[in-house]
Amino acid sequence: MKKVIIVLTVLISTITFAQDKNAKASLEVDGVCLMCKSRIEKACFNTKGVKSAVWDVKTHELKLIYDARKTNVKTIQKNVAAVGHDTKGLKATNEAYNSVHPCCKYRDKDVKDDHKS
Numbered sequence: 001m002k003k004v005i006i007v008l009t010v011l012i013s014t015i016t017f018a019q020d021k022n023a024k025a026s027l028e029v030d031g032v033c034l035m036c037k038s039r040i041e042k043a044c045f046n047t048k049g050v051k052s053a054v055w056d057v058k059t060h061e062l063k064l065i066y067d068a069r070k071t072n073v074k075t076i077q078k079n080v081a082a083v084g085h086d087t088k089g090l091k092a093t094n095e096a097y098n099s100v101h102p103c104c105k106y107r108d109k110d111v112k113d114d115h116k117s
Contacts (some may be wrong), residue, residue: 020068021067021068021069022051022065022067023065023066023067023068024063024064024065025063025064025066025073025076026061026062026063026064027061027062027064027073027076027077027080027087027088027089028060028061028062028087028088029055029060029061029062029080029085029086029087030060030085030086030087030106030107031055031057031060031085031104031106032057032103032104032106032111032112032115033057033103033104033115034057035101035103035104036055036057036085036100036104036106037055037057039083039084039085039100039104040053040055040062040080040083040085041053041054041055042083043079043080043082043083043085044062044064044076044079044080046079047066047071047075047076047079048070048071049066049067049068049069049070049071050064050065050066050067050071050076051065051066051067052064052065052066062080062087064076073089074089074090077089077090078090080092081093081096082096083096083099083100084096084097084098084099084100084104085100085106086106086107103115
């Protein structure tokens with residue numbers, strides 16, 4: 001009986017502490033063009049554990065598949081903000097934002113309006 005209890009305890013603790021190696025997440029990331037798309041996706045892929053990153057220019061939605069044993073959404077957000085793009089949870093520093101190409105200044109109303117067509 002002791003062996004059964006030990007085996008069940010080990011099995012339950014293993015299942016409880018296991019992390020998803022194919023976790024999925026969706027984030028809102030600000031940007032306006034294909035250069036932004038490239039920069040955002042590259043920042044994600046430079047994060048260890050990210051397997052897929054696809055940012056949609058029209059919806060501003062970033063869809064991720066990542067290994068939760070190696071990274072998390074907060075780390076990915078930090079890396080995206082570091083290249084100058086705001087996320088819903090983390091705003092890029094002014095220094096990082098100012099490093100993006102002038103046509104990618106998504107905080108500027110005129111730039112946003114230029115990219116609508």
